[in-house]
Amino acid sequence: MHDEIARLARHVAPRRATRVASAGELAQPVLVVGSTLPVGQLEVIFRRPEVGSVAVQDDAAPTRTGIVTRAGLAAALTGRLGYGRAVLERRPTGAVADWSPLVVEQGTALADVAALAMARTAERRYDDVLVSGPAAWGAASTADVMRAVVAELAERSTHDPLTLLPGRSATWYALRHRCSLVRGGATRVVLVLLDVRDMSRLNAEHGQDAGDAVLAELAARIGAALPAGCEVGRVEGDGFAVLATLPAMDDIQAAASADALRQHVLAHLAAPSDGFDPAAWPALHSAAAWSVAGAADADELVAQAERRLRRERRAAVLV
Known part of the structure; x- marks a missing residue:
């Protein structure tokens, strides 16, 4: 499945201009x-x-x-x-x-x-x-x-100042753009949602600064883990969204590839980064949604992924 992940994005995310500060x-x-x-x-x-x-x-x-x-x-x-x-x-x-x-x-x-x-x-x-x-x-x-x-x-108006990732509105705009590119074709759009488990406890036990440092580090590691052409944004206080476009494939392959992307990202976030207290390194909830062939709808993808993420959160509480 790793080879499938490497081929995930035929749509290449627009390259951001190099920031000039001085x-x-x-x-x-x-x-x-x-x-x-x-x-x-x-x-x-x-x-x-x-x-x-x-x-x-x-x-x-x-x-x-x-x-x-x-x-x-x-x-x-x-x-x-x-x-x-x-x-x-x-x-x-x-x-x-x-x-x-x-x-x-x-x-x-x-x-x-x-x-x-x-x-x-x-x-x-x-x-x-x-x-x-x-x-x-x-x-x-x-x-x-x-x-x-x-x-x-x-850049400042569309990006989160803590993580430097696109914010919620910019991320959902990018998702709509991806969906518009694949309508009528056999390619699929994938949305993976991730959020930090019990972020409030992390802030309470380790401090707000530690929580911010964890979020910034997670953002950097998600971006580094993604195959070329994928995008990541911060869509909630402790939540991230990963966008990808799949090549043409059937429904079973699409489901497997979307989940492979989700697992791929989680695997790169499991171990604490150097310099971080292992006790402060969080686990993550995650869920993936993918469009049906020829009919990618951004709102439906978001709703579907959020439903699955809520089920994931409920299941984690019961464990």
Whole structure:
């Protein structure tokens, strides 16, 4: 059955973008030129399409750094009367540099960078940001900074801050998406629900912090245990949901594969993680539900899995 688990998901979950938290992670290396470089030579540098800006080091005062952006150079070369290139071609780059750019350290949070950028004057607000480093300079466009900040805010609104997993609404949205992809076909959608047995006792005996640490560790281990293409979300305070899509198979095979996935996850969670008190490591309730061929319905899958999970809880009490 392990081979069947490995083939579970023909639907591959959308890959999440890498989270960018600081200016150094977003910045790209930037060329540094001397302030006495003729503007004509600077223009040649900007003919390379990948060059969006260059840093300028003052040859007379090496600790002073400015910036020339592509837009800024174009405006200077055009000039008010169209004679900018003729006037500036032999002038030093320092004459067209912005000597008061926004400069931040590599570790500066992107939210702080965005706030500083938006505080600039209107004509400079969207200029590139210089990022200073121990050995080299970098630059980041304000547009990229704002996009990264918006992406981070969107991530926070849909993901659980403790486990970093998608929350309830995002998980059920992903389930509906999976179901929409398999309607009318022979593939199946599987939903596995898991919850911690007696979470209230764990918190009471070991403390809320210990309970939170257990939930975060469970989330990480579930994610690490899943075959490619499966997804996991936190749908209750102590509950998780695993989503998968099965290849075409008959009802008996679907039931066996869904239960194999459930057992596969439980097996990876049975032993306490290193550094955790074995007495605080919980057992889990679990239940699996799978769609019928050609008619995957998210609401029905959730209802079916929850019914089975309630039966599992009742059976555990009687033991």
